[in-house]
Amino acid sequence: MEETASALDLSENYAKINQDNMFRTNAKHDEKKKLMLADEDNCRSKTRNSKIKRRSLDLISNKDTSKITPLCKAKSFNSHFVAEMFDEQCSDNPPTNEKRGLLSLYQSNSSSSLHGLPDVTKSGKFLLYFKDVNYNVRLNSSKIVEKHIVQGVSGSIFPGEVLALMGPSGGGKTTLLNLLSGRVKCDGGIITYNDRLYTKSLKRRIGFVLQDDTVFPHLTVKETLTYSALLRLPNSLSKQQKTERAMDVLSQLGLEKCQNTMVGGNKGVRGVSGGEKKRVCIGNEILLNPSLLFLDEPTSGLDSTTALRIIQMLQDIAQGGKTVVTTIHQPSSRLFSIFDKLILLSNGCSLYFGKASDAMRYFSSIGCLPLIAMNPAEFLIDLASGNVKDKSLPSELQHKFLPSDVHKYLLEAYESRASSTMEKMMKLDEITTLNYHKPGRRSNMSDAGECGASWIAQFCILFRRGLKERRHEYLSSLRVIQVISIAVITGSIWWNTNATSSPNSPQDQAGLLFFISVYWAFFPVFTAIFTFPLERAMLSKERSVGMYKVSAYLVARNASDLPLDLLLPVVFLTTIYFMVGLKHTFAAFSLTLLSIFLSIIAAQGLGLSIGAAFMDVKKATTLASVTVMTFMLSGGFFITRVPRFMRWVRYISLNYHTYKLLLRIQYGSGEDGGGMEVGAMVVMIIAYRLLTYVLLRRMSLAPT
Numbered sequence: 001m002e003e004t005a006s007a008l009d010l011s012e013n014y015a016k017i018n019q020d021n022m023f024r025t026n027a028k029h030d031e032k033k034k035l036m037l038a039d040e041d042n043c044r045s046k047t048r049n050s051k052i053k054r055r056s057l058d059l060i061s062n063k064d065t066s067k068i069t070p071l072c073k074a075k076s077f078n079s080h081f082v083a084e085m086f087d088e089q090c091s092d093n094p095p096t097n098e099k100r101g102l103l104s105l106y107q108s109n110s111s112s113s114l115h116g117l118p119d120v121t122k123s124g125k126f127l128l129y130f131k132d133v134n135y136n137v138r139l140n141s142s143k144i145v146e147k148h149i150v151q152g153v154s155g156s157i158f159p160g161e162v163l164a165l166m167g168p169s170g171g172g173k174t175t176l177l178n179l180l181s182g183r184v185k186c187d188g189g190i191i192t193y194n195d196r197l198y199t200k201s202l203k204r205r206i207g208f209v210l211q212d213d214t215v216f217p218h219l220t221v222k223e224t225l226t227y228s229a230l231l232r233l234p235n236s237l238s239k240q241q242k243t244e245r246a247m248d249v250l251s252q253l254g255l256e257k258c259q260n261t262m263v264g265g266n267k268g269v270r271g272v273s274g275g276e277k278k279r280v281c282i283g284n285e286i287l288l289n290p291s292l293l294f295l296d297e298p299t300s301g302l303d304s305t306t307a308l309r310i311i312q313m314l315q316d317i318a319q320g321g322k323t324v325v326t327t328i329h330q331p332s333s334r335l336f337s338i339f340d341k342l343i344l345l346s347n348g349c350s351l352y353f354g355k356a357s358d359a360m361r362y363f364s365s366i367g368c369l370p371l372i373a374m375n376p377a378e379f380l381i382d383l384a385s386g387n388v389k390d391k392s393l394p395s396e397l398q399h400k401f402l403p404s405d406v407h408k409y410l411l412e413a414y415e416s417r418a419s420s421t422m423e424k425m426m427k428l429d430e431i432t433t434l435n436y437h438k439p440g441r442r443s444n445m446s447d448a449g450e451c452g453a454s455w456i457a458q459f460c461i462l463f464r465r466g467l468k469e470r471r472h473e474y475l476s477s478l479r480v481i482q483v484i485s486i487a488v489i490t491g492s493i494w495w496n497t498n499a500t501s502s503p504n505s506p507q508d509q510a511g512l513l514f515f516i517s518v519y520w521a522f523f524p525v526f527t528a529i530f531t532f533p534l535e536r537a538m539l540s541k542e543r544s545v546g547m548y549k550v551s552a553y554l555v556a557r558n559a560s561d562l563p564l565d566l567l568l569p570v571v572f573l574t575t576i577y578f579m580v581g582l583k584h585t586f587a588a589f590s591l592t593l594l595s596i597f598l599s600i601i602a603a604q605g606l607g608l609s610i611g612a613a614f615m616d617v618k619k620a621t622t623l624a625s626v627t628v629m630t631f632m633l634s635g636g637f638f639i640t641r642v643p644r645f646m647r648w649v650r651y652i653s654l655n656y657h658t659y660k661l662l663l664r665i666q667y668g669s670g671e672d673g674g675g676m677e678v679g680a681m682v683v684m685i686i687a688y689r690l691l692t693y694v695l696l697r698r699m700s701l702a703p704t
């Protein structure tokens with residue numbers, strides 16, 4: 001009875017805090033809001049947090065409850081309370097019923113806002129919990145030999161915390177990160193997000209920054225973040241609000257100085273520095289204010305000061321109520337001290353899970369100590385790699401120096417310690433899970449993030465982004481010079497070959513028309529096959545977070561390619577047309593140009609579908625060359641009497657239809673308007689694009 005009464009008291013106190021929050025959140029005066037936000041920001045500073053922590057503990061013991069009122073304090077109270085809870089879960093003192101009650105209250109009441117900004121996705125805070133996670137890969141097609149990449153890893157992380165996954169190279173950090181973020185399905189164990197399993201609706205709540213994240217090299221920092229904001233932020237925000245959000249993130253990440261610099265990174269494209277690029281990638285993810293942020297090696301390749309700045313930034317993000325999980329290679333001791341929790345991995349097994357600050361104490365408790373002054377991270381990674389040099393070891397390892405012996409000892413020590421503390425933790429989690437799933441209680445997971453831009457908006461943004469990203473191609477004189485050169489050479493070789501000027505002229509002109517049909521099929525096919533293989537990483541990343549619809553991307557991509565693709569044949573035909581003595585009428589010129597346009601658009605479709613089928617430039621080039629050769633040979637110029645069993649190839653040959661159209665324009669009687677050929681080309685234009693759409697939809701989005 002007493003327990004229930006005190007739990008009720010606590011619930012009332014908590015309700016008071018929430019009422020106060022609501023009052024403050026609904027305050028209409030801007031001034032008041034500003035003050036509140038400033039207050040909230042201040043509250044994130046570590047010094048004040050410690051005071052609040054003390055107050056929250058006072059609250060737990062029913063002391064001084066009346067004084068806790070401001071919003072920020074209530075928030076900090078939440079995160080620190082749960083931190084305390086977690087610590088208790090792992091300690092030997094079982095948590096009180098009151099605390100359990102508060103934990104479940106906390107889970108159902110929490111809401112977040114990033115640095116005082118409105119939480120655009122209405123996302124909640126996320127408790128990530130995982131138990132006995134396993135992941136295996138088959139080493140060959142026999143399906144028998146399996147490699148255990150991750151084995152029985154357990155842990156949990158609360159909002160406001162930064163969890164570091166540390167360990168030697170090949171230890172399984174990236175794989176575990178992929179599993180926790182839902183990018184890869186685990187083969188065993190359980191991973192829950194606020195007590196729910198992963199669902200697609202979670203995608204918009206999760207930000208994932210890859211180790212070698214992809215960004216468009218020719219877009220500036222500002223353009224990158226702005227297009228991302230326009231595409232990903234919900235429809236309920238206006239264009240201006242989205243742009244402002246991008247600018248806020250840009251300044252939050254300290255990228256103002258380089259906002260107009262191209263991101264770069266591709267061969268020959270000089271852009272921002274490595275640290276700035278990493279921040280752009282992080283910015284791309286935090287734009288959406290994700291509740292869970294996963295980062296793979298965010299500091300790799302950076303100097304220790306820049307690395308520290310990035311991890312401090314992650315800490316700031318976490319303190320805004322986010323759950324942050326990051327893999328890290330060899331952090332400096334200053335950087336190591338920032339992490340709240342740590343998982344030390346070796347050969348896919350967990351050798352330690354707990355507070356980062358307790359790691360050294362734990363290893364010394366099992367007899368492992370550094371003999372010389374050492375960075376804790378270096379010591380831990382050495383141990384996880386089985387390197388015992390400069391370390392004092394327990395008697396069990398006295399004469400065993402093999403890495404496998406060290407690994408076995410550390411694993412057994414961890415498992416025996418974990419079995420007692422983790423068991424308690426699991427029991428507590430079962431209780432909170434039961435509370436959480438009481439009938440009528442709505443999970444804050446169910447109001448999944450709102451959709452991003454509409455189809456039309458996606459198309460417009462992707463179209464503009466495509467034009468910007470490829471502006472260097474449009475402005476590049478190389479392609480124009482290439483086309484003009486070929487036009488001049490062709491015009492000179494076929495100089496004035498009027499069809500009636502000599503007995504051989506008709507055949508010469510037919511050769512010219514066939515060459516035109518072949519050139520304007522080859523050129524677009526071999527340009528288009530590169531599109532998807534080169535954009536694969538970007539496409540798969542953007543698709544995996546549901547940034548846009550494939551159809552919007554495909555239509556925008558085609559449309560943004562058109563200006564250049566249609567400009568070049570105009571330059572070509574204008575150059576050669578009057579040099580080679582083709583029919584000197586405006587109608588003939590225009591129809592020839594239109595036929596070439598049709599050929600280009602159909603050939604592009606063919607190239608795009610081949611590229612999408614393989615997503616690999618080498619394979620795509622091989623198939624494309626076989627295809628265009630077949631089309632050329634069956635195009636009607638080299639041979640007119642094709643064997644019956646091969647005749648069908650003609651009807652799918654682009655060259656055959658274009659060549660027939662060009663002949664008809666120059667020498668046609670006008671009875672047959674070429675409707676068949678035009679119809680066949682239109683069918684190809686549509687069919688190849690539909691095929692490309694299907695192939696892109698089926699494209700694997702799994703991390704490579």
Ligand SMILES: Nc1ncnc2c1ncn2[C@@H]1O[C@H](COP(=O)(O)OP(=O)(O)OP(=O)(O)O)[C@@H](O)[C@H]1O
Nearest residue numbers: 137147149167168169170171172173174175176329
């Ligand atoms: N699909 C796969 N097939 C075979 N082995 C794999 C596969 N994926 C991962 N591995 C292996 O699993 C182990 C863990 O890989 P993972 O990339 O998770 O390690 P890591 O700790 O992130 O390494 P690093 O720090 O070098 O990035 C490695 O030995 C790797 O070779």
